[in-house]
Amino acid sequence: MQLAGILHRPESEDTAVLADHQVLIRLQTAQDIQSVTLKYADMYLWQAGAPMKTTTMQRGLATQAAQYWTLTVTVPTNRLIYGFQITGNDGKTIGYGDDGLFTDEATQWAITGHYFHLPYLHVSDAELPPAWVKDTVWYQIFPERFANGDQTNDPAKVQPWGQGPVQRDSFYGGDLRGIIDHLDDLADLGINGLYLCPIFTSPSNHKYDTLDHFEIDPHFGTKRDFQELVDAAHDRGMRVMLDAVFNHFGTASPQWQDVVKNGAQSRFADWFHIHDFPVGQDAKTGELNYETFGTAAMMPKLNTQNPAVRDYLIEITSYWLRQLDIDAWRFDVADEVDHGTWRAICAALRAVKPDVYLLGESWHTSASLVGNGQFDAVMNYPLTQPILSLFNQTVTIADYVGKTNLQLCQYRQPNQQVMFNALDTHDTARALTVLQDDPQKVQAALTLMMLLPGAPCLYYGTEAGLAGGPDPDNRRCMPWEPAPKTTAMYPIVQKLVKWRRSQTEFLATSQLSWQIHDGWLQLIRKDATQTVVGSFNLSQHSQTSAVVGKTIVSAGLTGDQLAADGFSLQVLNKR
Structure with a gap:
């Protein structure tokens, strides 16, 4: 038994309060463990003579190095102490609790100090995400490139729609009116969540160098237009998420310009990370004397630990919730802003709208940003x-499964169900281009993503087979001619989106498991009422599928034969 592989941390992602009186407990071990039994009780009742309860834990997901065990426990009194009785493949047993490992003997299990403690389960401490997010399929829009609905507000150097190649400073005239005009198209696709890249005043096409967070960029329209967009989206059952950039401002922002003008005497001098004055760039070395987003001189980094800055950011985000009735915020470069600021902002926004969805941008595992008031x-x-990587076959199937299972164990289960899952975004190359311009591979990848826990997101144009390399090529204009509905990609994407939304509760609560064959991967979701299987043939030859059931989407499936590079999504045993 590899004792070094045993790990559990109370009040972390290993313990998730699911509801009043209900907690999910998870244990990590090495892969040489035969079984795990959870021993638990209310400490006070146990000390008064009530028996300790024992329940076998379920063998859960396995990573490349570890095995996870899970169990959902109902706690009538909301107080809990618990310990793990672990049995190795060699038949040997050991106890594990708050003070580490101990011998599996009755005298040891009688010692209170051996147990992990959850003194009292408060549902409010669980910080359960908004329930509506589990039912959401998002659609990310880069407003400048989605649709030009009002040519009267076009920038001076606007280019004809869709003509390229796209440059970093290209303008095509996309605006809010264009989004409004196509809401019915998105509704037909099955979308019920709109994520808009920044729409606030900015000199750039991407708007991540904001000048005024309280105003809509005039090339996009007006607040009246945006209110119409929100109302029209809500009428169609769609939620709206805006993008906030609080790691940095643009150099044309009034706060930064005041610093440029007044130096250390500016009332905004401590709003930024400035090393000396006047602000600028050394003529010889090219070094900046202020901190920025990355190395971008035009994006000076905010000092978010300044209370005045925090108050201003709270004022901005609260305004759009109160006055325009948006439903969610996505925060850019969230991992470079201090946790205290996020706790302050998130608390203020939940006070305004308790079911607001708050999403942080991070490109790495970021459990420290999720929960704990953030x-x-x-x-x-x-x-x-x-x-x-899986469908490009640059990672083995076994390694893909191990890496994926590891990520599925990084967050508490309720948060995992609302994680923002996207194959591509405005910051990445398009999935179609990454997958060697093979539409079938994109369809297979989308099928796999729709089966995983989390809230899936489509990047605009995916349904029309829009390609694109790294930024700025990934921000091509949405192709409206021919209509997306006429493309080969559209019906598959539409079926996936609508099926995903029809299975909200099933995908939130069903068990997840994998089967790996020779070049063949199956992702299985199962509960008491049905089994859903996603099959992906990554080999170079046709294989016989053991799956027989109702087919939701497929490519290369003929009878029980799945061709090379084929995939299928099938429902079995539905009652």
């Missing part, structure tokens, strides 16, 4: 990017 979820790149 975000409901983060952008789940570590979970979704390996999907592309």
Whole structure:
């Protein structure tokens, strides 16, 4: 028994309060463990003579190095002490609790100090994410490139729609009116969540160098237009998420310009990370004397630990909730802003709208940003990017499964269900381009993503087979001619989106498991009512599928034969 592989941390992602009186407990071990029994009780009742309860834990997901064990426990009194009785493949047993490992003897189990403690389970401490997010399929829009609905507000140097190649400073005239005009198209696709990249005043096409967070960029329209967009989206059952950039401002922002003008005497001098004055760039070395987002001189980094800055950011985000009735915020570069600021902002926003969805941008595993008074979820790149590697066959199937299972164990279960899952975004190359311009591989990747826990997101144009390399090529204009509905990609994407939304509760509560054959991967979701199987043939030859059931989507499936590179999503045993 590899004792070094045993790990559990109370009040972490290993213990998730699911509801009043209900907690999910998880244990990590090495892969040489035969079984795990959970021993638990209310400490006070146990000390008064009530018996300790024992329940066998379920063998859960396995990573490349570890095995996870899970159990959902109902606690009538909301107080809990618990310990793990672990049995190795060699038949030997050991106890594990708050003070580490101990011998599996009755006298040892009688010692209170051996047990982990959850003194009292408060549902409010669980910080359960908004329930509506589990039912959401998001659609990310880069507003400048989605649709030009009002040519009267076009920038001076606007280019004809879709003509390229796209440059970093290209303008095509996309605006809010264009989004409003196509809401019915998105509703037909099955979308019920709109994520808009920044729409606030900015000199750039991407708007991540904001000048005024309280105003809509005039090239996009007006607040009246945006209110119409929100109302029209809500009428169609769609939620709206805006993008906030609080790690940095643009150099044309009034706060930064005041610093440029007044130096150390500016009332905004301590709003930024400035090393000396006047602010600028050394003529010889080219070094900046202020901190920025990355190395971008035009994006000076905010000092978010300044209370005045925090108050201003709270004022901004609260305004759009109160006045325009948005439903969610996505926060750019969230991992470079201090946790205290996020706790302050998130608490203020939940006070305004308790079911607001708060999402942080992070490109790595970021459990420290989720919960604990901060975000409901983060952008789940570590979970979704390996999907592309799988279908490009730059990672083995076994390694893909191990890496994916590891990510599925990084967050509490309620948060995992609302993580933001996207194959591509405005910051990555398009999935179609990454997958060698093979539409069938994109369809297979989307099928796999739709089966995983989390809230899936489509990047605009995916349904029309839009390609694109790294930024700025990934921000091509949405192709409206021919209509997306006429493309080969559209019906598959539409079926996946609508099926995913029809299975909200099933995908939130069903067990997840994998089967790996020779070049063949199956992802299985199962509960008492049905079994759903995603099959992916990554080999170079046709294989016989043991799956027989209702087919939701497929490619290369003929009878029980799945062709090379084929995939299928099938429902079995539905009652």
